Amino acid sequence: MRPRPASANERRQLWAGLAFCSPVLVGLVAFTAYPILASLYYSFTRYSVMKPPVWIGTANYAHLAHDELFWKSLANTAYYAVIAVPVGIVVALALALLLNLKVRGQALYRTFFFVPSIVPLVASSVLWIWLFNPQNGAINALLRPLMGSLGLGEPPGWFADPVWSKPAIILWSLWGVGGSMVIFLAALQDVPRELHEAAQVDGARSWHRLRHITLPFISPQILFVAIMGLIGAFQFFTPAYVMTQGTGGPVDSTLFYSLYLFNVAFADFKMGYACALAWILFLLILACTALLFRSSARLVYYAGEGR
Amino acid sequence: MAEPDDSGGRGMSRMATIAAHTALILLSLVFLVPLLWLITSSLKTDAQILRFPPEWIPSPVTLKNYPGGLTFIPFWRQLGNTLLISSLTVLGTLLSCSLVAYGLARVRWRGRNALFGILLGTMMLPFQVTMVPVFVMFARIGWVDTFWPLIVPHFLGSAFYIFLMRQFFLTIPLELTEAARIDGCSEWDIYRRIVLPLSKPVLATVGLFAFMASWNDYLGPLIYLADESRYTLSLGLASFSSQYGSYPGMLMAVTVVITVPIIVIFFFAQRTFIQGITLTGIKG
Structure with missing residues (x-):
């Protein structure tokens, strides 16, 4: 299309549009465009903030291959993502399905399940350190007699034991599924009732109705929650930092990717290396999201898509 | 029900x-x-x-954990810091995001779709990528250990909230704004007098989310605030927990005090909460 001379009105609209958008135009330059370029540049340098960056080529990226803590943090993050995200979805979905039975007091139950998810992150982290306390915590106080009577011995050491620290964090994360539950519940309420009734008349069992009517209908929301959960897992930081005082202990068992990145940047002041880690993080998130989209394409049903 | x-x-x-x-x-x-x-x-x-x-x-x-805990850490000072930061954050977010959303939804200009696309793209970018250069930038202008890095960016828009507001502004009937335009109202008048008053639900949702995010933020204050007199509640509670774990009673009392306002807000704004969350889920 050949550019035609702008009319006075178009020019006025252009200036008005730019004026209204000026905050974000400044913001995009200052807090996105420039930092992206700078971060890319720093990732090829040795940089401690105190002294100017020194170009070292791809050394930061090459170093990743030999960095044990990088691999450890990646493995920890994968462990968390692979278990916490799907289990979180199943729990949130189960709660939403239960609430959707429309028994009396639904709103009250919904509130009970939802409230933990809005407890401030630091507060809930501090609380759960104490709940998980191996000697005096409430969880082991409940488990000890139970496991004792079954002859299973002592309950887990949770944050005192590298084997149990990640399961502890995953259990903590399940306490906060209220947000996903609300998303699923809203989606469930949009599933056409006639479909269920028709299927019931045809004698379909409730399991089949769940599998062939409900789940396909809410699959876009399931994909959304899965993607957000995955991104959240890669960026998982605050609880791990607060519960372990930034160490990622015991024995680096809760050193998640973003926690390691933070420590590299702000404890060791290796800003160049931290930027390289950040770019790898970005690529990992992109790759995993794309993979999730691809692999779910056949499973996700969009109402009105006509198939 | x-x-x-x-x-x-x-x-x-x-x-x-x-x-x-x-x-x-x-x-x-x-x-x-x-x-x-x-x-x-x-x-x-x-x-x-x-x-x-x-x-x-x-x-x-x-009951003595409450007065004990609240004086053991400089609680009132930290509360003041947190309220100052979060109220300015809410103000900046509502102001900048509504302006930009109006520019994207109701003003017809070349480039608005491109800008909207770029904004959506930035939502994919993890915070960690820009974290170091932004820190270096704030360090250079001497803003480390001040509240500015936690406040100023919110006055420059945030892609997700702009997106929510834009979608809402698009649902306001065109006739309303066109009539005003024919009467000679400027874009600013239309924004101030017509669009904003009709947009209370989305402003409430965004304001609430921005407040919660700021009240709960830990990473930001952890990066930028060094002196204990400038700590926010989140930072103060975490440092109390790591330094004085041997006072669990006071620790739990402070944890209750930090949690209760959020739960109270939730009970008063339950609809806004639930709607906001569903909105994010459905539009995703």
Whole structure:
């Protein structure tokens, strides 16, 4: 299309549009465009903030291959993502399905399940350190007699034991599924009732109705929650930092990717290396999201898509 | 629920209803026990908290953890810092995001779709990528250990909230704004006098989310605030927890005090909360 001379009105609209958008135009330059370029540049340098960056080529990226803590943090993050995200979805979905039975007091139950998810992150982290306390915590106080009577011995050491620290964090994360539950519940309420009734008349069992009517209908929301959960897992930081005082202990068992990145940047002041880690993080998130989209394409049903 | 209980009740036998209630009550207990434990612990002496087997209901009840905890850390100062940062954050977010959303939704200009696309793209970018250069930038202008890095960026728009507001502004009937335009109203007048007053629901949702995010933020204050007199509540609580873990009673009391305002806000703004979350889920 050949550019035609702008009319006075178009020019006025252009200036008005730019004026209204000026905050974000400044913001995009200052807090996105420039930092992206700078971060890319720093990732090829040795940089401690105190002294100017020194170009070292791809050394930061090459170093990743030999960095044990990088691999450890990646493995920890994968462990968390692979278990916490799907289990979180199943729990949130189960709660939403239960609430959707429309028994009396639904709103009250919904509130009970939802409230933990809005407890401030630091507060809930501090609380759960104490709940998980191996000697005096409430969880082991409940488990000890139970496991004792079954002859299973002592309950887990949770944050005192590298084997149990990640399961502890995953259990903590399940306490906060209220947000996903609300998303699923809203989606469930949009599933056409006639479909269920028709299927019931045809004698379909409730399991089949769940599998062939409900789940396909809410699959876009399931994909959304899965993607957000995955991104959240890669960026998982605050609880791990607060519960372990930034160490990622015991024995680096809760050193998640973003926690390691933070420590590299702000404890060791290796800003160049931290930027390289950040770019790898970005690529990992992109790759995993794309993979999730691809692999779910056949499973996700969009109402009105006509198939 | 106000809605008549027709289909749910019809499909379910008496047994099924009882089973559903049993499951819901048990699950509610699982979700609530941690909070109940938090509250009861804040009402115990440290010796009572460490007692085994634990006292589920404290006897005797003590209130002294509250004045104790709130003076042990500079609580009022940290509360003031947090309120200052979060109220300015809300103000900046509402102002900048509504302006930009108006420019994207209601002003017709070349490039608005491109800008919108770029904004959506930035939502994919993890915070960690820009974290270091932004820190370096703030360090250079001497803003480390001030509140500015936690406030100023919010006055320059945030892609997700702009997106939410834009979608809302698009639903306002065109006739309303066109009529005003014919009457000679400027874009600014239309924004101020027509669009903003009609947009209270989305402003409430975005304001609430921005407030919560700021109240809960830990990473930001952790990066930028060094002096204890400038700590926010999140930072103060975490440092209290790591330094004085041997005072669990006071620690739990402070944790209760930080949690309660959020729960109170939730009860007053339940609809806004739930709507906001569903909105984000459906539009995703």
